[in-house]
Every structure is written in C-alpha cells, then in structure tokens.
Amino acid sequence: MSRYNATEDPLCYPGSQVLINKADLRNQDDLDQFEQLMFLSRSEEPLPEGNLDYGHYKKIHHHFFQDVYDWAGHPREIRTGKGGNWFCYPEYIDPEMQKLFAQLAAEDHLRNFPDPDEFANRAAHFIAEINAVHPFREGNGRCQLTLLDLLLSVSGFEMHEDQIDPDIFMQAMIASFHGDNTPLARAIRLMMD
Numbered sequence: 612m613s614r615y616n617a618t619e620d621p622l623c624y625p626g627s628q629v630l631i632n633k634a635d636l637r638n639q640d641d642l643d644q645f646e647q648l649m650f651l652s653r654s655e656e657p658l659p660e661g662n663l664d665y666g667h668y669k670k671i672h673h674h675f676f677q678d679v680y681d682w683a684g685h686p687r688e689i690r691t692g693k694g695g696n697w698f699c700y701p702e703y704i705d706p707e708m709q710k711l712f713a714q715l716a717a718e719d720h721l722r723n724f725p726d727p728d729e730f731a732n733r734a735a736h737f738i739a740e741i742n743a744v745h746p747f748r749e750g751n752g753r754c755q756l757t758l759l760d761l762l763l764s765v766s767g768f769e770m771h772e773d774q775i776d777p778d779i780f781m782q783a784m785i786a787s788f789h790g791d792n793t794p795l796a797r798a799i800r801l802m803m804d
C-alpha cells in the first residue's frame with residue numbers, strides 16, 4: 612500500500628490523494644486499515660472460479676476489493692507510478708493484459724515447468740510483466756501474489772509466503788521493473804521451499 616504518484620485523479624476526494632471509498636473514509640490511515648480488513652475477510656472466502664485468464668484476474672480483484680471501491684475489478688483509467696516508475700498507459704492495459712494471459716495459457720499456466728528453478732524463472736517473468744502493466748488503481752500487489760499462489764498450486768507446488776522478507780520482495784519487484792528478474796525469481800524460488 613505504498614502511495615502512488617498519479618496524474619490528477621477523479622477517483623480521489625477533491626484536493627486529496629485519498630481514494631473515494633464505500634465507507635467514506637477521508638483519512639488515508641483509516642482507509643488503509645479498512646481496506647486490509649476487508650481484504651483479509653474476503654481472503655477467507657473461496658476465490659471466484661475462472662480459467663486463469665484476464666477476466667478471472669479482474670474477478671479476483673473484484674472479490675477482494677468489492678467492499679471498498681466501486682471500481683473493484685475494473686482497470687484504472689489514469690496513469691500511475693510508484694517511486695518514479697511509471698506503469699503502462701491506461702489505454703494499453705487491456706491489450707497488454709490479454710497478451711500476457713494468452714502467453715500464460717500457451718505455456719499451460721506454467722504446468723510445462725515441473726523443475727522448480729525453471730518455474731520460478733518463468734513465474735518471475737509473468738509477475739514482473741503484470742506489475743509493469745499494473746492494471747488496477749490499487750490492490751495490484753495482493754492480486755499478483757494471489758495469481759502466483761494459483762499458478763504454484765496448479766503445478767503442484769506450495770507457496771510459503773513467510774519465507775520471504777517483504778522488503779526483499781519489494782526490492783526484487785523494483786529490480787524487475789528495470790529489467791532484472793533474477794532477484795524476483797530467487798524470491799519466488801525461496802517461497803517454494
């Protein structure tokens with residue numbers, strides 16, 4: 612939930628960077644707490660069914676954030692970035708996500724990579740690319756980890772999120788944005804042990 616750089620944003624309360632939300636919370640800390648609480652409570656429920664395609668990914672986002680934002684499950688419409696790294700222009704989000712999920716399907720959702728090291732390398736590629744597109748205004752990290760968990764489980768691996776330090780993971784994500792997927796692959800591999 613680190614803050615976004617965003618161009619002027621109609622999704623925020625006027626004059627603030629707080630996203631308009633269903634609880635009408637105008638304070639960022641209150642919203643962060645509410646959002647995480649709702650996310651955790653929806654995480655207790657089964658995930659929406661789907662074919663691990665882009666539609667499924669949007670349904671997962673909707674599932675987690677439906678209690679907080681009207682736009683849950685919908686791609687963002689403004690340009691956003693984090694730490695000076697600007698994500699995909701909104702007009703290219705849908706085609707880029709369709710392309711990535713088509714590639715993922717062509718690789719049988721990584722079932723083609725029974726070797727854990729190879730799986731981790733390939734998963735890092737997809738997670739890095741999805742992060743660079745960053746389809747949602749908020750909630751991307753949590754959806755990325757959920758997708759990773761689903762990909763691991765269809766290939767018969769387990770995800771041990773506690774094996775990874777959040778700061779190391781964040782640094783790995785940032786490195787991946789700059790084209791180096793090695794730390795991310797290493798982090799994913801660690802989660803598989």
Ligand SMILES: Nc1ncnc2c1ncn2[C@@H]1O[C@H](COP(=O)(O)OP(=O)(O)OP(=O)(O)O)[C@@H](O)[C@H]1O
Pocket residue numbers: 612613693694695696742747748749750751752753754755780781784785788
């Ligand atoms: N400077 C950066 N460059 C590239 N990616 C970044 C940067 N900072 C954070 N990220 C990635 O963006 C994602 C977080 O996006 P977002 O804030 O939309 O998700 P979230 O689920 O709301 O937050 P979090 O993942 O922190 O719980 C994470 O995968 C994170 O690693």
